[in-house]
Amino acid sequence: MLPGERERELVPALATREFEERLALLGERYRLVPASQLLRAARARRRRERIPVALTFDDDLRSHVEVTAPLLRQADAPATFFVGPPLDAGDAFWWEDLQAVAERCPPRLVSLPDLDLTPLNNGTPWAIHSVAGMIERLGPDKRDEVAAELRVLVGPDTRRRLDGAGIASLAAAGFEVGFHTRRHYPLPTLDDDRLARELSEGRDVLAEIVGRRVTMIAYPHGKADARVALAARSAGYEIGFTTRQVRIDIRTNPLLIGRTEVHSAPLDAFEKRLVLALSAGTP
Numbered sequence: 001m002l003p004g005e006r007e008r009e010l011v012p013a014l015a016t017r018e019f020e021e022r023l024a025l026l027g028e029r030y031r032l033v034p035a036s037q038l039l040r041a042a043r044a045r046r047r048r049e050r051i052p053v054a055l056t057f058d059d060d061l062r063s064h065v066e067v068t069a070p071l072l073r074q075a076d077a078p079a080t081f082f083v084g085p086p087l088d089a090g091d092a093f094w095w096e097d098l099q100a101v102a103e104r105c106p107p108r109l110v111s112l113p114d115l116d117l118t119p120l121n122n123g124t125p126w127a128i129h130s131v132a133g134m135i136e137r138l139g140p141d142k143r144d145e146v147a148a149e150l151r152v153l154v155g156p157d158t159r160r161r162l163d164g165a166g167i168a169s170l171a172a173a174g175f176e177v178g179f180h181t182r183r184h185y186p187l188p189t190l191d192d193d194r195l196a197r198e199l200s201e202g203r204d205v206l207a208e209i210v211g212r213r214v215t216m217i218a219y220p221h222g223k224a225d226a227r228v229a230l231a232a233r234s235a236g237y238e239i240g241f242t243t244r245q246v247r248i249d250i251r252t253n254p255l256l257i258g259r260t261e262v263h264s265a266p267l268d269a270f271e272k273r274l275v276l277a278l279s280a281g282t283p
Helices: 016-029 035-044 063-074 094-100 127-136 140-154 164-172 192-200 203-210 226-234 267-279
Strands: 056-058 080-083 176-179 216-218 239-241
Touching (some): 016 267, 035 176, 035 239, 063 164, 080 164, 080 216, 127 140, 164 203, 176 203, 192 203, 192 226, 226 239
Parallel strands (some): 056 080, 080 176, 176 216, 216 239
8 A cells, every 4th residue: 555645635545564664663662452451551551661552543444454454463463443334335425525526626516605626626735634624614414515515526436445344354353343423523513412313323233243332432533522522421432532642641531532643754753753642742
């Protein structure tokens, strides 16, 4: 797998070679643990012991089964995959559709008439991130309207996705599986009733696929606050992950654990980013 372009891709791929390098470094210098054990391991760690680190992967990417899992097994590394129930055939998420039409969509969308998409059409660096951020901040109904228009522009999605059999194979291989919701709404944008539905709808489907209760969640887009954490606790979740880059200590809320995203960059830059996140809280 080749590296993606962060300037023009919302979810750029990490090159296989880079993933292998990072996996080797983590295995040599840190203690790899499943996500379900991270908080306990961090709190139990003694001075001079290796710092515990958990590997987590989000979304329903087929590469989780075809590329990531074999490399993890080869390195004897535990990991946790956060997914939703399998998508219907031909479906996709709005950010995938936005990426698919980035340089061939109309200058304006009917659902967003005030948004000029010319920079996106021209391939202007970071333009797609600006557009995606604006869509992400919309209310759920308006976001659904935009997503529906993008879906029509793209047409049926033909990519191979992580289906039920793929998810089951990850669980059978010993990897943990957590929930990532069905619709991937940024949960803080939802009212209480809708939030409760998003935390539960599709969770039973996932539990049936993996053959066990699902008590961990990675919040869509990494967005969560105290209200979302309280709702997650009420829904029966024991652990929740954001994408805030904060260290874990005795005060960490188990439903608001931070994570550090792994970007395509030189290995020493990755290690510096990780060290800062683990020691100072915010890199």
